[in-house]
Amino acid sequence: KVSDSMSKMTKTMAKATIAAVALVAALTFGFVKKSVSTFTEFEVAMHRMGATLGETNFETGELNKSMEGLETTIRDIAKVSQATASEVARAGNVLALAGLDLDELGTSTEGAIKSLVDFSVVAGVDVETAAGIVISSVKGMGIEIENMDRVMDVFVTTMTSSFTDLTTLGMAMKFLAPTANAAGVEIEEAAAAIGSLGDAGLQGTIAGTGLRMSINKLLSPTDDARRVMERLGLNFLTLTPAGESARATMNTLSASIASAKFEVEKTSAALEILNAKMDDLSIDQQKNQLAIMQIRARADREGRELTQEELKRISKLEKANRSLSITQVELGIKQQEASRDAKKNNKVLSEQEAQYNSLNDVVTSQTMGLTSLSDVVNQLAESGATTAEILEIFSVRGGTAIMALMGQRDGFLELVDANMKADGAARRYLQTMMLTADYQLKTVISAFEETRIEI
Numbered sequence: 001k002v003s004d005s006m007s008k009m010t011k012t013m014a015k016a017t018i019a020a021v022a023l024v025a026a027l028t029f030g031f032v033k034k035s036v037s038t039f040t041e042f043e044v045a046m047h048r049m050g051a052t053l054g055e056t057n058f059e060t061g062e063l064n065k066s067m068e069g070l071e072t073t074i075r076d077i078a079k080v081s082q083a084t085a086s087e088v089a090r091a092g093n094v095l096a097l098a099g100l101d102l103d104e105l106g107t108s109t110e111g112a113i114k115s116l117v118d119f120s121v122v123a124g125v126d127v128e129t130a131a132g133i134v135i136s137s138v139k140g141m142g143i144e145i146e147n148m149d150r151v152m153d154v155f156v157t158t159m160t161s162s163f164t165d166l167t168t169l170g171m172a173m174k175f176l177a178p179t180a181n182a183a184g185v186e187i188e189e190a191a192a193a194i195g196s197l198g199d200a201g202l203q204g205t206i207a208g209t210g211l212r213m214s215i216n217k218l219l220s221p222t223d224d225a226r227r228v229m230e231r232l233g234l235n236f237l238t239l240t241p242a243g244e245s246a247r248a249t250m251n252t253l254s255a256s257i258a259s260a261k262f263e264v265e266k267t268s269a270a271l272e273i274l275n276a277k278m279d280d281l282s283i284d285q286q287k288n289q290l291a292i293m294q295i296r297a298r299a300d301r302e303g304r305e306l307t308q309e310e311l312k313r314i315s316k317l318e319k320a321n322r323s324l325s326i327t328q329v330e331l332g333i334k335q336q337e338a339s340r341d342a343k344k345n346n347k348v349l350s351e352q353e354a355q356y357n358s359l360n361d362v363v364t365s366q367t368m369g370l371t372s373l374s375d376v377v378n379q380l381a382e383s384g385a386t387t388a389e390i391l392e393i394f395s396v397r398g399g400t401a402i403m404a405l406m407g408q409r410d411g412f413l414e415l416v417d418a419n420m421k422a423d424g425a426a427r428r429y430l431q432t433m434m435l436t437a438d439y440q441l442k443t444v445i446s447a448f449e450e451t452r453i454e455i
Contacts (some may be wrong), residue, residue: 038086038452045089046071052096053105070105074131075114075450083117084449087127091116098138100145112148115426116136119152121439122429123159123166133170140177141187148427154191156429161415162195168204169194174209175300183215184369188419193373193405194264196412200404210401214394218376220364223357225393230254232383234393236376246359253356260349262392267345271338274331281328288317288324374416376402377409 046063050056055064063071074092078085092105105113120130138144138151159165164172173195180190190211197207204365217225218236227236230251239247292314295401299306306314370376380402391399405412433439 007110007316015038038084038449039455041086042084042089045086045093046074047179049089049093049096052093053102055102056424066102067241070102073105076451077114077117078446079450080443081117082439083127084446085453088113088117091120091127091131094135095145098145098387100137104145106349107330112145115149115152118430118448119156119426120428121433122156125166130166131284133166133294135168137173137177137187140173140181141190142181144186150423151423153422154187154419156425157189157414157419158195160425160429161418162198164195164198164203167206168198170206171204172211176211179212179215183219185215185254185373188422189373189416192412192415192419195415196408197401197404199411200408202404207401210397210404214402215370215396217394217398218370219367221393223360226360227254228389230384232246234379234383234385236370236379237363237370239363239369240366240368243363243368246362246366250356250359250363253352253359257352257356260345262351264342264345266351266440267338267342271335271342274335278328278331278335281324281331285321285324285328288321292317298377373405374413379404381406381409384432 046067047056049070050063050067053067055067056062057064070092074088075085077083078088082089083091095112095116116131116134117127119134120127123130134148134151137155138148141151143151155166155169158169169191173190174192176190180187193211194207197210202210218344223227237243237247279356295310295314296306299310365443385393387399387403393399396404420448
């Protein structure tokens with residue numbers, strides 16, 4: 001019996017050993033398979049970056065030796081972050097697409113790559129998405145890559161102070177950034193405006209296109225819009241000295257044009273009255289002449305001479321016509337004078353309007369940008385501009401954005417001030433996120449992925 005029990009135990013242990021070996025082999029195979037997959041993904045990301053940088057040997061398909069230092073930098077960043085090495089590599093590729101060369105990526109912008117990785121944590125999006133939005137905003141606003149942290153700090157402050165997230169902020173900036181940059185609007189104001197419109201329910205492309213339209217309308221206003229702004233005393237543009245001189249002349253000329261228009265309207269009205277009187281005189285003369293003809297025709301039909309009464313009637317009508325003729329000549333002279341004055345006034349108005357349009361072209365060509373979005377909102381509020389006047393200046397889409405911004409005026413100005421003081425906002429927010437279990441777990445996972453790549 002003891003012998004049978006030992007035999008059974010031996011067989012059981014053998015089976016357990018085989019099972020354990022099989023399990024270890026399966027786990028090892030799965031781990032190796034996953035490691036191969038992880039390495040392949042990282043290798044593809046590095047090769048994409050190498051191709052972007054021109055650091056790939058297209059004959060052999062291998063990366064140049066010069067990429068080894070950058071690869072080490074990327075893997076080191078991934079080890080201590082919650083992003084994988086592949087994600088960090090893709091973020092680096094976005095920087096390469098933005099125009100950075102190998103030396104810049106490998107040395108001076110190691111902080112930029114790390115900042116993008118950290119920013120993605122704060123924004124709650126993947127690294128590649130965060131990098132794409134930040135870089136497109138940096139490029140669109142004409143900001144140097146080395147100042148990228150400024151953009152990320154502003155975005156963090158905007159996202160944490162308004163009803164907007166990185167995705168909608170990025171969508172709005174895609175439309176707004178180039179125009180804002182051309183108008184001299186800083187990233188702090190542009191982001192604050194998007195955030196404030198988000199609070200008003202206008203987000204993403206709606207906010208971006210609305211703000212873009214409003215800026216474009218200010219940079220190149222219609223004649224009617226310019227007159228509305230002049231009437232309200234609004235001045236949003238920064239100009240070169242030549243532009244300032246042209247605008248000053250335009251302001252003086254605007255009063256002359258208004259006076260000329262008044263004179264044109266006055267002479268036109270006088271001429272219209274004279275024309276009506278001349279028509280009435282002509283009608284009266286024709287009626288009198290018709291009455292004379294009817295008296296003579298009646299006498300002819302009856303075959304008789306005109307009676308004394310009829311002769312008196314004819315004499316009276318002829319006398320009336322002679323009086324009407326005199327009046328007609330007098331009015332004709334006044335009519336000619338009024339017509340001459342009207343032509344003169346129209347010529348003066350036409351010349352002044354042509355000069356105004358020429359000066360307007362000078363102002364447009366010499367416009368350097370806007371004073372600021374804050375100044376636009378403040379001036380509009382202080383001028384008491386009506387809805388109709390705002391729509392005349394900015395059109396429907398741009399006017400909608402501006403009116404929404406005016407409705408959020410206090411919050412907008414506070415957010416602009418907060419964005420101006422946003423230095424270090426992304427770093428401070430990250431320090432809070434690093435305390436979470438989620439961040440710690442993802443950091444462990446990233447470190448584990450480094451082990452897979454190593455294997």
